[in-house]
Amino acid sequence: MKKNSCYILLALCAGVFYGCTNEEPLYKPKYLPVIDVSVLPKENRAITMFEDDEDPSKMYDKKDRWFRVNEPLQIFLKGKDSVQVSLYLPVALSNVKIYAKLPNYEKRFLIYHFSKIPAFHRSFHKIPLTEKKHDYLLETGNTVTIDQIQGFMSESIEFSVECEEPILKKLKKIKSKRLVQFDDRFHKGLTTNKFLPMNPVLAKEGITMIINYSYALSHPLYYDTFMNFDRYKREQAAAAGTAVNGALNWHGDDDDIGGVYDYLSQEQIEKAYNNYIDNRILSMAMVGGASALGGGDLVSQYEVNYVTKHWEGEMSMWSHEYSHHSGYSHSSNLTNSGEGGGQQGMLTELYKYLIYLDDLPFTNPDILKSWTKSTYLRSTYKKPVFKINANNSFLLKYKGAGKWN
Secondary structure, three states, X not given: OOOOEEEEEEEOOOEEEEEEEOOOOOOOOOOOOOEEHHHOOHXXXXXXXXXXXXXXXXXXXXXXXXEEOOEOEEEEXXXXXXXXXXXXXXXXXXXXXXXXXXXXOOOXXXXXXEEXXXXXXXXXXXXHHHOOOEEEEEOOOOEEEEOOOOOOOHHHOEEXXXXXXXXXXXXXXXXXXXXXXXXXXXHHHOOEOOEEOOOHHHHHHHHHHHHXXXXXXXXXXXXXXXXXXXXXXXXXXXXXXXXXXXXOOOEOOOOOEOOEOOEOOHHHHHHHHHHHOOOOEEEEEEEOOOOOOEEOOEEEEOHHHHHOHHXXXXXXXXXXXXXXXXXXXXXXXXXXXXXXXXXXXXXXXXXXXXXXXXXOOOOOHHXXXXXXXXXXXXXXXXXXXXXXXXXXXXHHHHOOOOOOO
């Protein structure tokens, strides 16, 4: 039986040659092999980032350890002929395909195919385009043959990720672009016991938590409640059979005078939401014997919050400091725990409801089991156990509905 097939030959200097035939193709493409990262040679420098006993100085290296919450799988150029692959997730990914795009060719082609990328994996890979002429599988299913290219600059090649893993599909919904890093200047430069050093065990918890938190901020239930906070307050009051407690709606950083608030307009509320999910830098830290702090790029909380509390949905402290980091003072109910709950109360209620729905990227503390790693912790902990209050405002309203499909 004759097959209709197509092939493409690409010479970057000479242009594109494209042909079809109704006969069996004479040219049999030889694609690049699937990569098994468990058997990489030494030159790939494969490591597991954030190993429990890894030197903490590595996690504090801001030039080397950072990621954006919406891009936990990093693929970027190192030099002119290699890429660095880093996965900032507590779980592995399978069947990951990395596509490349050249500026003078409109189609993407498969440049790396990983059978599996382990949790917190990093390795380096030579760009096959720089080695010799190769055949590549196009995203259309056809073939492109590309001659050797000597090297690349960042603007001369783009990479994109395709993976059918449910977790990666979920993470693609994250709207926030916060760049997350860990910074030792807080515990080295401030008063003793105000801030304490973190370690890779706590860093892995922090990474897992901030991805969950960023997903929650992107969730339709959060956006709808954020944009209609006055409705949320009225519904809470009606359910309790009381008048509205505190300010009715979001207000800004001005102190209220005689109960008169600087309420935000709908345009300002939309701006405040976008401010929560922008691309600024977020530096995680751990507070010691004093109160947690947030502001500028800093967001901090206690060890117990990193190890157990976020699995239980107790996000009030983190929400408070994150709001400071986003530019709001105690006068605003985007930070104030008063005013009938404000951001802290609403976010915590919602976060617990999302755990109840199993609608966060990670809801099982057994992924990390940090509470068992007493060598690296200052206190003793038990396995976190999640429970939702029957009076949770989101549970009462949505009754198990509202999951982000």
